Amino acid sequence: MPPSIETLLAAIGERRARVGIIGLGYVGLPLALAMCRAGFPVLGFDIDERRVALLNRGESGIEHIPAEPIREALAAGRFEATADFARLGEADAVLVCVPTPLTRQREPDLSYVVASTRVIAAALRPGQLVVLESTTWPGTTLEVVKPILEATGLLSGRDVFLAFSPEREDPGNADFGTRDIPKIVGGDGEAALALADALYGAAMARTVPVASPSVAEAVKLTENIFRSVNIALVNELKVIYEAMGIDVWEVIEAAKTKPFGFMPFYPGPGLGGHCIPIDPFYLTWKAREFDIATRFIELAGEINTAMPRHVVDRLAEALDLRFRRGLNGARILVVGIAYKKNVEDTRESASFRLIELLEGRGARADFHDPHVAVIPKTREHPTLAGRRSAALEPERVAGYDAVLVATDHDAVDYRALALHARLAIDTRNVFARAGADMTRVVKA
Structure with a gap:
């Protein structure tokens, strides 16, 4: 395994790894709070500056997500929201939770995923883990996200690590919260899978590793x-x-x-x-x-x-x-x-x-x-x-x-x-x- 994986694995195990989450809505905010509860420092990113200000005041803005966990995370120094995407380099792991709508012609609209990947690439540094959570077609992580990241000269599996782990949120479900739902994880290589599995395993009740990001993408589509x-x-x-x-x-x-x-x-x-x-x-x-x-x-x-x-x-x-x-x-x-x-x-x-x-x-x-x-x-x-x-x-x-x-x-x-x-x-x-x-x- 590359030497940098040992450093990041140790940081994850000791809860020193800083988790960056892009998109602080129905998926990203519960994920951020789950990571905070697990002991990780979390830096949340959102393009909506009003939403950033709301979260930094300790308010949720989403009815079924209470404000108290946000306030607790802020008081403990474990959570901060920002609209400054240049700070993505501060994160050891970057989790992407952005929309993937359809066009009027019912074709995939990956504009949010592509835009997020480009801002990650602008701040990318060796040793970072990047995980896409947005639902998409099988192959997106390797065919769309990976080339953008590797255009920086940093290679997936050697310098940086890439994975896909689909969100499985069910807003308003009192029986199954973010932590309770098993987390599917597929990595671009063994190192990426090990890192993503360690990160989510520290915050979720259970992880389900699969053979590749494409398998993980197919799992999410199959469910829906x-x-x-x-x-x-x-x-x-x-x-x-x-x-x-x-x-x-x-x-x-x-x-x-x-x-x-x-x-x-x-x-x-x-x-x-x-x-x-x-x-x-x-x-x-x-x-x-x-x-x-x-x-x-x-x-x-x-x-x-x-x-x-x-x-x-x-x-x-x-x-x-x-x-x-x-x-x-x-x-x-x-x-x-x-x-x-x-x-x-x-x-x-x-x-x-x-x-x-x-x-x-x-x-x-x-x-x-x-x-x-x-x-x-x-x-x-x-x-x-x-x-x-x-x-x-x-x-x-x-x-x-x-x-x-x-x-x-x-x-x-x-x-x-x-x-x-x-x-x-x-x-x-x-x-x-x-x-x-x-x-x-x-x-x-």
Whole structure:
């Protein structure tokens, strides 16, 4: 092994190694706090100077991440946030946690990864470990990141060390935090794997070393494709069973009593979040290089993408049957703008598409979300930015022609909502679970 690996391994073992983390959002901040709790000094990097100032004041800015661990890390001298990327040379290990979105043509957008790698290269020094955590197609670490780093004259495996370890965050999950989730690690050579495994092993309950960065990248995509395909299956079953007058939720609850051979997945109004709507298409794009069609993945994408329109069609049918009116001019309240329950994260939320479809058919749509006061700016839905959450006052709810539940936040009183709504469209089975009066509830 190169001599520098022994120095860095010793620094990791003694908790002297300084960890730099690029991107202090939903992935980077929990990772930074996990490293701080393990005893490492952490230097966090973010291009948003307001976010840097917020963190250095001991504030989280992310609802499900409490401020106390940040304050403790600041008081112990283990954490500092900065927007000065020239300081990357101070870090012994640099972990990259930046977004990997899709373009409008559903192709991988690696601009954040490339930009981050270039700033790392500008400050790169011998003996550093660089780990990409951002979800991407198999081969990115070796085919995109490695050449940028090696253009400095420092070689991976000899002068610097390169690895991939996919993030596995589940915002708002009270049962599995960053430290509890096994960490997949793939290194560019034995030295890089040993270093990355030692670093994450010091902070996480368990590591899972694999043969290469490409294998680690494929693991992450496989996890999210598995979910996408199975969600598509139950969404398709929902449509079929609706036509037959069968409640798909009751079917799933009964099916999951089987102690083997079945895993429950649940339908919804469409996919949301930073993983499932995006990650499968990274593999689809890469597969074209090998002249392979990803038919299963693309079919799942088609089914899941069609769900918002299906929900709006069900709402229109219900309005016609109950009130003999259409969507044009109807007032609709969408409950839940976040992509999943009990968080404020709106990335890729299906609710945005629901609102656009409703308004495209002439309806007037408001939203209520106990975790999102104002819709943030997004590339895909710029016209929705700045809209504010409406109150769930009984008389106000009664003034809408229909209430559409898109996200089943626990903070909403669904019994009261069912009592006061003229019509409730339920995409999450939340009214039945809450024991609400189902007289005016339609599942969709």
